[in-house]
Amino acid sequence: MDLSSSIANKGAVVGILENSTEGKDLKMARGHERHHSHHGLSIYGKELIRRCGAHCEMCDAQGVKLHIFEVPPIPTEADLGHCIMICQTCLDQIEHPKKTDPHHWRCLTRSMWSTVPAVKVTALAMLQRISRKEDWATELLEQSYLEPEESEWMEELEL
Numbered sequence: 001m002d003l004s005s006s007i008a009n010k011g012a013v014v015g016i017l018e019n020s021t022e023g024k025d026l027k028m029a030r031g032h033e034r035h036h037s038h039h040g041l042s043i044y045g046k047e048l049i050r051r052c053g054a055h056c057e058m059c060d061a062q063g064v065k066l067h068i069f070e071v072p073p074i075p076t077e078a079d080l081g082h083c084i085m086i087c088q089t090c091l092d093q094i095e096h097p098k099k100t101d102p103h104h105w106r107c108l109t110r111s112m113w114s115t116v117p118a119v120k121v122t123a124l125a126m127l128q129r130i131s132r133k134e135d136w137a138t139e140l141l142e143q144s145y146l147e148p149e150e151s152e153w154m155e156e157l158e159l
């Protein structure tokens, strides 16, 4: 019996399995994200936590898990200025328009005035989505004020 060759074979089999699993994960991750966001955004984690005081930057929830969301259009290079820190509920509804619960987004009354442009434009984009069905959202949009560069961003931003 040639032990070394059987070990070598096992190694090869394990290698193939690992490769195929990786391939599957990659596909799943890609299919999952509507926007092709960058990996490794966690380097901004500390800074973002400080900025938002560990509260969701959309709905102000605290004591919940927060996620980094890259506000489209996604820049070629990862950019802290395009990142917001939001809770699972906000993230789910931003990424899945069908799940949008207008009641949850009453929080935009506050976040639409954020001094962080990425938060502000995301809040306004969500108001635009909700205003198709809710008059209160239209009224808030009418009160909004945008700096010129925020207006440009809004024109390219679709949620």
Ligand SMILES: [Zn+2]
Pocket: 056, 057, 058, 059, 060, 061, 086, 087, 088, 089, 090, 091
């Ligand atoms: Zn939230």
